[in-house]
Amino acid sequence: MTRRLLGVFAHPDDESYGPAGTLATSSAAGVDVHIAVMTDGAAGTPAAGFPEGAALAEVRHRELQAAAAVLNATLHHFAYRDSGYTGDERNGDPDVFMNIDPAEPMADLVELIRSVRPDVVITHDENGGYRHPDHIRCHQLVRAAFEAAGDPGRYRELGPPFRPARLYSETTSNRWIKVFIRILRLLRRDPTRFGVNKDVDLTHVGMDPARITTRIDVRRGWVLKKAATACHASQRGGSGPLGRMPARLLAVVSPRELFIREHPPPHPGLREDGLFPPPSG
Numbered sequence: 001m002t003r004r005l006l007g008v009f010a011h012p013d014d015e016s017y018g019p020a021g022t023l024a025t026s027s028a029a030g031v032d033v034h035i036a037v038m039t040d041g042a043a044g045t046p047a048a049g050f051p052e053g054a055a056l057a058e059v060r061h062r063e064l065q066a067a068a069a070v071l072n073a074t075l076h077h078f079a080y081r082d083s084g085y086t087g088d089e090r091n092g093d094p095d096v097f098m099n100i101d102p103a104e105p106m107a108d109l110v111e112l113i114r115s116v117r118p119d120v121v122i123t124h125d126e127n128g129g130y131r132h133p134d135h136i137r138c139h140q141l142v143r144a145a146f147e148a149a150g151d152p153g154r155y156r157e158l159g160p161p162f163r164p165a166r167l168y169s170e171t172t173s174n175r176w177i178k179v180f181i182r183i184l185r186l187l188r189r190d191p192t193r194f195g196v197n198k199d200v201d202l203t204h205v206g207m208d209p210a211r212i213t214t215r216i217d218v219r220r221g222w223v224l225k226k227a228a229t230a231c232h233a234s235q236r237g238g239s240g241p242l243g244r245m246p247a248r249l250l251a252v253v254s255p256r257e258l259f260i261r262e263h264p265p266p267h268p269g270l271r272e273d274g275l276f277p278p279p280s281g
């Protein structure tokens, strides 16, 4: 039986900068990989030479298609309008993803889960990685849709109920981030104003390592992860430190992608190195 994996992400590029190593190694192992992206990415800050607004959304859709092809995944792009990062003035707009009525994206996700019938669903963690409101919204919607898709009494018009075996949140450990914050403070840099737009608070990035249940070996996936991130040129994919480092070195520096098992709930101290349940029977 073919195993199926569905990754649901907020923005075009989250699949690549996030758990692309897991997606790439899974598809190489014969898993049928699906990627769903909820927003259009129009609020992303474009690299020099790229347009803004609606024209940027078109560019980002094509970049996402290219990245999904690199990862050998089937793409489902819902393209709601994305929100900006915390504090962005566009976040008062009722039409952005963080503010819209959740009924419509919920129905999209229930229908998707029931039609793809994945064994495993992965999404952002409850912290949204670095507290991006769209990532947090995506996490909440996926959790709710995961429950609803398996409930025969809900969304009857969207096909027969289906409950995937497992739900995971992709995450980062804050262990090294805490070290990095100390280094920044020694350099008299402000860790609460980090990144291209100086709007990322590193003190809110990453999870307590004790929460992490699942570590996936992605050393063989780095060549494709790098190639997928390079597809997102409007978001500086392929440039910067990540773009310049050879995949062989990245595989040494970052050999594993980390996940928190959400469903079924982990027993205390669970440590596993795979996402899929063992074959039954």
Ligand SMILES: [Zn+2]
Pocket (backbone or CB within 6 Å): 010, 011, 014, 132, 135
């Ligand atoms: Zn994102």
